[in-house]
Amino acid sequence: MIYPEIFRKLEAARWSLEKDILWERFNKNNISDRHLYSIRMNAILEWSAMPTAEMFLRDNQEDVDFSAFMSIWFFEEQKHSLVLLEYLRRYAPEYLPTENELAAVRFSFDSAPPLESLALHFCGEIRLNQWYRCASAWHMEPVIKQIYLLLANDEARHARAYFQYMKKALQKNNNEAKLAFSKIGVLMTNARLNKAMHPTNLHVNKNLFPNDTVNGKLPDPVWLENWLNHEIQFDKTWEEKVTTAVLSSLSDLFEISCKSSHELHHFRKNLLTNHHAISGAA
Amino acid sequence: MVVDDSPSQLANFYCFCSEMKYENILEKQKNNPLTFMQFINEYTNCNHGCGSCIDNLYAYLAESNLLID
Numbered sequence: 536m537i538y539p540e541i542f543r544k545l546e547a548a549r550w551s552l553e554k555d556i557l558w559e560r561f562n563k564n565n566i567s568d569r570h571l572y573s574i575r576m577n578a579i580l581e582w583s584a585m586p587t588a589e590m591f592l593r594d595n596q597e598d599v600d601f602s603a604f605m606s607i608w609f610f611e612e613q614k615h616s617l618v619l620l621e622y623l624r625r626y627a628p629e630y631l632p633t634e635n636e637l638a639a640v641r642f643s644f645d646s647a648p649p650l651e652s653l654a655l656h657f658c659g660e661i662r663l664n665q666w667y668r669c670a671s672a673w674h675m676e677p678v679i680k681q682i683y684l685l686l687a688n689d690e691a692r693h694a695r696a697y698f699q700y701m702k703k704a705l706q707k708n709n710n711e712a713k714l715a716f717s718k719i720g721v722l723m724t725n726a727r728l729n730k731a732m733h734p735t736n737l738h739v740n741k742n743l744f745p746n747d748t749v750n751g752k753l754p755d756p757v758w759l760e761n762w763l764n765h766e767i768q769f770d771k772t773w774e775e776k777v778t779t780a781v782l783s784s785l786s787d788l789f790e791i792s793c794k795s796s797h798e799l800h801h802f803r804k805n806l807l808t809n810h811h812a813i814s815g816a817a
Numbered sequence: 818m819v820v821d822d823s824p825s826q827l828a829n830f831y832c833f834c835s836e837m838k839y840e841n842i843l844e845k846q847k848n849n850p851l852t853f854m855q856f857i858n859e860y861t862n863c864n865h866g867c868g869s870c871i872d873n874l875y876a877y878l879a880e881s882n883l884l885i886d
Contacts, residue, residue: 548868664833664867684865691833691867776836783831783838790829 537703538603541696545607548692550685552618557681561626565676569766571623573670574679575630576758578619580735583640583749584612587656587734590644594652601653601700608693615686622679632754639752644739650704650715657701658723659734660694661780663687665773666763673767698784705788710810713789717803720785724778725796735759827877834866839877846878852885853878 550556588609595601616637623630664687671683704712723732735749736759745751750759763769778796786793793799828840835842845860853875857863863871878884 544869661833688834688867692869694833695867695869779836780831780833783829787829787831787838 536600537699538600541604541699542607545611545692545696548688549611552614552621555685556618556678558625558678560677560681562676562678563626566626566674566679570674570676570679571627571630573758573762573766574619574622574627575632576753576755576762577670578616578623579632579636579640579753580749580759581612581616581619582637583735583752584609584616585641586644586749588612590647590739591649591652594646594649598649600703604696604700608696611689611693615689618682618686622682636754639754640749642740642743642747642752645741647739648715650708650712651719653697653700653704654716654719655723655734655737657694657697657784658719658777658781660690660697661784662723662733662777664690664694665776666767666769669767669769669773694780698788701788710806713806714803714810716785716788717799717806720781721796721800721803724781724799726774827873830870830873832861832863832866832870832874834862834870835860836862839870839874842874843877843881843883846883850883850885856885 588605591605592602595605620631667683667687667690671680671687674680674683701712701716705716726732738744738747739749740747750756753759782793782795782799785799789802791802793802828838828843830839831837832839832842842860846856851859856878857871857874861870861874863874875884
């Protein structure tokens with residue numbers, strides 16, 4: 536069981552919304568309407584931790600260790616939304632989302648293979664870590680710059696925790712886990728294969744298709760792409776940081792050296808060939 | 818089940834904040850040894866990052882006989 540140790544580490548690193556945010560340093564001259572609009576959208580996006588936590592708990596009924604970790608993850612992700620809402624409440628209440636806008640991103644996700652969801656969220660946390668670092672650099676207002684760095688660090692810790700659970704899954708269920716993790720790794724490091732690259736862009740409920748992505752439930756569904764490409768300018772250099780982190784971690788996990796999405800794809804192909812050979816022989 | 822994060826397993830661990838594998842961070846310490854506090858400040862981004870790696874790096878340096886307290 537790794538939940539107690541993760542709990543201890545995350546509790547030791549936890550920041551206080553009241554005491555650790557330097558609210559008194561707010562400078563209204565350094566924030567624009569576009570900045571505030573993006574804070575509003577990210578506050579709604581972070582609220583989507585709710586259906587994700589519901590999905591994880593539903594799909595991991597047999598795994599009490601991981602389910603217990605969900606209690607921390609859900610708490611901290613909701614806190615991300617809350618700190619952004621608190622920023623708006625203090626300095627730009629006209630940008631606060633309504634309760635209905637928050638409720639819109641809570642909808643039921645279809646059941647998904649737990650190992651794939653685990654890897655997907657590991658990659659998602661790595662990506663969020665870099666998005667928020669990039670957002671912190673883009674903002675000029677000191678309080679929101681600090682908030683985004685705190686969120687980025689939380690996301691990195693979450694990625695580390697998800698990675699621990701991936702290691703555990705690998706020890707328990709080697710082949711199945713390798714196939715699931717490499718599948719998601721290829722998808723999440725290859726923009727040509729998959730433009731989604733983050734869980735909030737994925738279709739998650741076939742009965743609601745095509746209105747079944749978290750981003751599609753935002754008041755402004757095209758906002759995220761615009762924010763990334765034209766505002767914070769999450770460019771190739773940032774993208775490489777995500778890819779390197781995912782590939783390096785998977786290399787460590789699989790005990791291989793894998794420097795590109797293509798190499799990971801090749802590794803997975805070999806895994807599948809061996810898997811089919813063993814299945815055929817049995 | 819216990820996940821093995823013993824120092825000898827950590828060479829290929831990737832620090833998300835320093836954007837480097839532990840073995841590459843260790844290489845810097847080999848080339849120019851610093852006290853642990855200086856090591857964290859100079860060779861990693863752990864102080865401004867998430868902090869998850871600090872305990873691991875301490876153990877990894879100790880096992881590699883490169884820890885200067």
